[in-house]
Amino acid sequence: MHFxxxxxxxxxxxxxxxxxxxxPGILWxxxxxxxxxxxxxxxxxxxxxxxxxxxxxxxRHSVADGYAAATIELPGxxxxxxxxxxxxxxxxxxRALAAGEPVGDDVVDRLVLPLVDQAVPEWRxxxxxxxxxxxxxxxxxxxxxxxxxxxxxxxxxPRISAAVLFAGSYVPRSIIEEARxxxxxxxxxxxxxxxxxxxxxxxxxxxxxxTGEKTLHxxxxxxxxxxxxxxxxxxxxxxxxxx
Amino acid sequence: MHFxxxxxxxxxxxxxxxxxxxxPGILWxxxxxxxxxxxxxxxxxxxxxxxxxxxxxxxRHSVADGYAAATIELPGxxxxxxxxxxxxxxxxxxRALAAGEPVGDDVVDRLVLPLVDQAVPEWRxxxxxxxxxxxxxxxxxxxxxxxxxxxxxxxxxPRISAAVLFAGSYVPRSIIEEARxxxxxxxxxxxxxxxxxxxxxxxxxxxxxxTGEKTLHxxxxxxxxxxxxxxxxxxxxxxxxxx
Numbered sequence: 001m002h003f004x005x006x007x008x009x010x011x012x013x014x015x016x017x018x019x020x021x022x023x024p025g026i027l028w029x030x031x032x033x034x035x036x037x038x039x040x041x042x043x044x045x046x047x048x049x050x051x052x053x054x055x056x057x058x059x060r061h062s063v064a065d066g067y068a069a070a071t072i073e074l075p076g077x078x079x080x081x082x083x084x085x086x087x088x089x090x091x092x093x094x095r096a097l098a099a100g101e102p103v104g105d106d107v108v109d110r111l112v113l114p115l116v117d118q119a120v121p122e123w124r125x126x127x128x129x130x131x132x133x134x135x136x137x138x139x140x141x142x143x144x145x146x147x148x149x150x151x152x153x154x155x156x157x158p159r160i161s162a163a164v165l166f167a168g169s170y171v172p173r174s175i176i177e178e179a180r181x182x183x184x185x186x187x188x189x190x191x192x193x194x195x196x197x198x199x200x201x202x203x204x205x206x207x208x209x210x211t212g213e214k215t216l217h218x219x220x221x222x223x224x225x226x227x228x229x230x231x232x233x234x235x236x237x238x239x240x241x242x243x
Numbered sequence: 244m245h246f247x248x249x250x251x252x253x254x255x256x257x258x259x260x261x262x263x264x265x266x267p268g269i270l271w272x273x274x275x276x277x278x279x280x281x282x283x284x285x286x287x288x289x290x291x292x293x294x295x296x297x298x299x300x301x302x303r304h305s306v307a308d309g310y311a312a313a314t315i316e317l318p319g320x321x322x323x324x325x326x327x328x329x330x331x332x333x334x335x336x337x338r339a340l341a342a343g344e345p346v347g348d349d350v351v352d353r354l355v356l357p358l359v360d361q362a363v364p365e366w367r368x369x370x371x372x373x374x375x376x377x378x379x380x381x382x383x384x385x386x387x388x389x390x391x392x393x394x395x396x397x398x399x400x401p402r403i404s405a406a407v408l409f410a411g412s413y414v415p416r417s418i419i420e421e422a423r424x425x426x427x428x429x430x431x432x433x434x435x436x437x438x439x440x441x442x443x444x445x446x447x448x449x450x451x452x453x454t455g456e457k458t459l460h461x462x463x464x465x466x467x468x469x470x471x472x473x474x475x476x477x478x479x480x481x482x483x484x485x486x
């Protein structure tokens with residue numbers, strides 16, 4: 001992990017950009033450093049430069065709540081090399097949506113599974129590196145991002161103690177099967193009127209999770225209409241499990 | 244409204260039993276009285292003597308949060324005269340469940356609709372009387388109880404500004420249609436593994452509500468397994484809408 005820049009955001013938040021191999025990321029920590037703090041990994045749909053303002057806002061919230069926060073770029077997004085097969089699947093998806101046709105399972109698989117396969121080891125390597133830093137300690141939470149990535153990560157990564165998932169992106173059916181192995185406490189957010197999201201598939205995914213503690217928060221409104229109070233609910237969920 | 248007894252519960256809660264016509268009820272208020280406080284109506288599945296400990300605990304919570312709280316007995320329950328037609332429907336329901344048969348719509352209608360038709364005017368008359376008392380003011384919230392009663396009450400009673408509903412009892416299909424007229428902000432609780440509850444019907448009901456602000460909280464576990472943190476979530480929901 002190489003830190004490439006740092007800036008002070010005010011309110012006691014130090015922001016450091018880093019690279020881990022080819023993967024760019026950002027780490028936010030309290031400054032001055034307190035004792036070791038738990039860590040929240042911030043997922044997002046890809047494209048760090050575009051997502052930066054929202055991620056920085058979420059990170060400042062997390063640091064104010066007593067955590068470190070970190071994110072990395074998704075494979076094929078932002079300044080990383082494109083993934084031509086994923087781009088081709090995305091083009092197929094857009095064609096299907098523009099034509100008003102149903103989105104086939106194969107398109108979803110070709111769009112999402114390569115991201116899962118590549119992103120999950122990158123998140124795990126990032127976690128290895130972050131937990132070696134002074135001032136960051138377990139437990140670890142994961143919040144948001146491509147839900148299929150979060151599901152696989154929750155299955156394979158025992159250091160993740162709690163996750164807030166956003167049921168707002170396509171989910172391959174094989175990932176719903178994998179979800180049965182998740183034993184991590186979960187808070188799942190679903191926007192009830194999200195036209196780009198298959199509500200029944202999201203409910204099937206929630207049903208599949210094997211964990212003994214899962215909560216679904218469904219709210220009126222479209223994809224980007226998550227109510228502000230859900231941010232507070234997420235904070236309380238993490239406080240119950242990470243503190 | 245005639246007060247029939249009163250006792251001090253400690254922690255600044257005055258509990259008064261009352262009757263309104265033939266209907267027994269209980270009112271909990273802060274003591275010493277502060278200024279006028281908003282009111283939360285506490286629904287329950289029927290049987291005040293049996294439900295008393297849980298209702299009193301919820302009421303103490305409400306008073307500590309700065310509300311008055313009140314409940315009344317359901318028609319046909321507790322010390323009130325039985326409703327033979329409803330009892331007959333309940334016997335049919337139990338026969339169907341014992342035989343592992345599906346519960347017919349007509350059984351649900353005969354079980355629930357008479358309660359709705361009788362209970363809703365009783366709640367409204369109670370509200371009339373309570374809002375005349377010194378120390379109680381609007382806005383008014385409704386929490387829990389037979390969800391079909393709460394739906395009708397939300398439709399016909401403009402003084403109810405927010406409601407927490409528990410999707411844990413049978414819902415006639417005509418009530419799902421009525422739900423489209425509800426414009427009150429709602430928080431709906433659903434126990435995901437409640438074997439006595441039709442999950443799909445509960446989701447259909449949530450979908451039907453016409454209000455622009457509705458939130459569903461679904462949790463792992465059976466009918467009586469609502470997690471303790473949902474009590475806090477309910478408090479925050481009411482605080483957003485009643486204060």
